[in-house]
Amino acid sequence: MAGPHAIFPNLRVRSRERDLAAGQTLFRTGQRTIGAYQVLSGRVRLARVDRSGRETVLYTAGSGDMIAEASLFSSIYHCDAIASTAAKVRLYAKEGVLAEFKRNPEVAKSFMTRLARQVMDLRTRMELRNIHSARDRVRHYLALHAGADGATVAVKGTLKELAAELGLTHEALYRTLARMAAKAEIKRLDGRIIRMRALAASEADRS
Amino acid sequence: MAGPHAIFPNLRVRSRERDLAAGQTLFRTGQRTIGAYQVLSGRVRLARVDRSGRETVLYTAGSGDMIAEASLFSSIYHCDAIASTAAKVRLYAKEGVLAEFKRNPEVAKSFMTRLARQVMDLRTRMELRNIHSARDRVRHYLALHAGADGATVAVKGTLKELAAELGLTHEALYRTLARMAAKAEIKRLDGRIIRMRALAASEADRS
DNA sequence: CGAGTGATTGACTTAGATCAATGACCGTGG
């Protein structure tokens, strides 16, 4: 959970913090947009309610995540935002941000950069989720997150969190890592995972 | 596949079409960026090659998808782009686009809008992929894509494509739909799926 | 009219989800 860094690091865009109790609504579909938010702590879910009255979760934002970016370019919110846990959020007021974009193209550019990176990240994650085998998913993740040496992967946060990011149950992840370690495909030291034989890892696949 | 609409509908940003043969490289990691591309037909994959020489696919772009948006803000490409099939792409030259952004904030804004929407879309898809049960995944999808009446879902493309989007095998999708239809949870007419009893769909879950 | 593809269904297998239990750690309040 690296402490959430500000969305607009370079400049003082008008922003305001707000605390939410669990279950509290941040905004609702149809309300006029006042800006985008960054979740500083806790979890906030975006959801839509269909005609039948049941809620469909679109996304659950955790610490550091931004929500309602698109609201900067729209006059009303298109989904509801509700705090799933007690949470703290920072509001970036729409007019302030847009005015700053117009005034200062560099800020607009850095925001676009941020969005573009997010798109890439998300696509990468999607591709990961398309891999069905837990082992291959882990391999893919390790390959993508290897440090400069191509072998060492620093695990940020807990393994449970990693499991969630990989779309696996934590048990499945533990087992997969254990099996890979048993086969000397990886080694584990404290918070790091070392990929051994990054080469030639396609054969010898008996459990 | 709905004909790909131009990325910059409003104005004539310098763009150029290019045809790729299957297997042909569009760009490689480390090359200087010349711009972003939109895939007009065929499929282009983004991939990284790890130190061991094996390729990890980050994303496969189909007709209408944009790739390398982030390259507009970076001086080098960070992954390889290779045509998986014969393909046609449109290049939006970096300088032209960036200059236009600076000159015309509205264009920048519309591009940001596009990126923001993409982020939201991707997050929504991610949330979908977090659902493990095929049936619930289909339900979630239907709820999200219901038309104005809250019940009718127009299926764009083939069911196989839908299966891919849902992250299911086509067999699994066929079976799930068949089962839901058998239980009168949905009805199917030509290309549409009608959600019956959108309400009260949580009980009665025997196969 | 055959080749290619989508849609569909059957049979079988298995990987991963689920349920469950244990040990290590950690902070905290009494």
Added chain:
DNA sequence: CCACGGTCATTGATCTAAGTCAATCACTCG
């Protein structure tokens, strides 16, 4: 200072839904 409640890490046993392989039928396209 230590016992207790909570969470993470780990492993075992079991079950089932979804993947895999395979076959069939309907269509469409040259």
